Amino acid sequence: MQVCLFLMGASGKEPPLDSRALMHAAGDIEGLCQLVVHEPIADPVSPDTAQDSTTPSCMLQWYFDDLAALEIALEPEGAVHRALRGAALAKLDPHAFSQQIMAVRKLAPPQAMPMNDRAQRCTYMVAYEGPAHDFGAWLSHYLKHHPPLMLQLPALRELEIYTRMDSCSGLPFAHVDAMQRNKVVFDDAQSLARALASPVRDAMRRDFQALPPYSGATPHYPMRSIYGKFAGP
Numbered sequence: 162m163q164v165c166l167f168l169m170g171a172s173g174k175e176p177p178l179d180s181r182a183l184m185h186a187a188g189d190i191e192g193l194c195q196l197v198v199h200e201p202i203a204d205p206v207s208p209d210t211a212q213d214s215t216t217p218s219c220m221l222q223w224y225f226d227d228l229a230a231l232e233i234a235l236e237p238e239g240a241v242h243r244a245l246r247g248a249a250l251a252k253l254d255p256h257a258f259s260q261q262i263m264a265v266r267k268l269a270p271p272q273a274m275p276m277n278d279r280a281q282r283c284t285y286m287v288a289y290e291g292p293a294h295d296f297g298a299w300l301s302h303y304l305k306h307h308p309p310l311m312l313q314l315p316a317l318r319e320l321e322i323y324t325r326m327d328s329c330s331g332l333p334f335a336h337v338d339a340m341q342r343n344k345v346v347f348d349d350a351q352s353l354a355r356a357l358a359s360p361v362r363d364a365m366r367r368d369f370q371a372l373p374p375y376s377g378a379t380p381h382y383p384m385r386s387i388y389g390k391f392a393g394p
Contacts, residue, residue, distance in 0.1 A: 170218035192230025196389030237331035290377030291340030
């Protein structure tokens with residue numbers, strides 16, 4: 162199972178990085194399989210996706226096949242920190258990002274398509290901040306019922322579900338502890354809007370209401386996604 166480092170840029174600020182420079186700076190990080198840079202979409206994708214005040218200024222996903230390799234890259238002043246400093250538009254502030262490392266569950270939609278380097282898509286990123294009253298029961302219900310519905314979304318290209326895990330990081334950023342995240346990915350904002358207006362979304366809402374009890378916010382962020390040179394079939 163892959164692991165993913167999430168770096169969420171501080172809300173209400175300009176992105177602290179040059180995404181093209183970051184792709185270049187990350188090129189020699191050992192064990193890095195893929196880097197995806199997400200940037201907020203300014204205009205509402207649909208009537209129920211108005212810009213959220215908590216939307217990150219950017220969101221970075223660093224994929225590794227092995228947790229040990231990720232933890233080596235995250236040592237103090239290690240490879241990831243050097244890449245971030247090399248792409249920073251100004252001095253890299255410890256408050257520029259928050260971080261979380263999560264396990265990755267990849268599911269293959271019927272209309273999945275591989276990506277080319279530097280290609281772009283539109284991502285709907287969701288976080289379940291939690292906590293749940295009984296996380297085991299919550300996760301079991303979610304994984305059994307929700308992904309089969311999401312896989313029916315029209316024109317869906319990617320579906321991933323992330324669960325938290327304990328790990329080490331020497332990055333100087335605050336840690337967050339969302340109990341789960343997921344993302345659905347489409348070719349463009351118009352495809353995302355059609356999916357959100359489909360009957361499948363109504364079924365997803367009904368299942369959402371049936372989830373075992375939990376608290377915390379559930380923010381949804383539509384993002385423009387840029388894929389690093391590590392992306393492949």
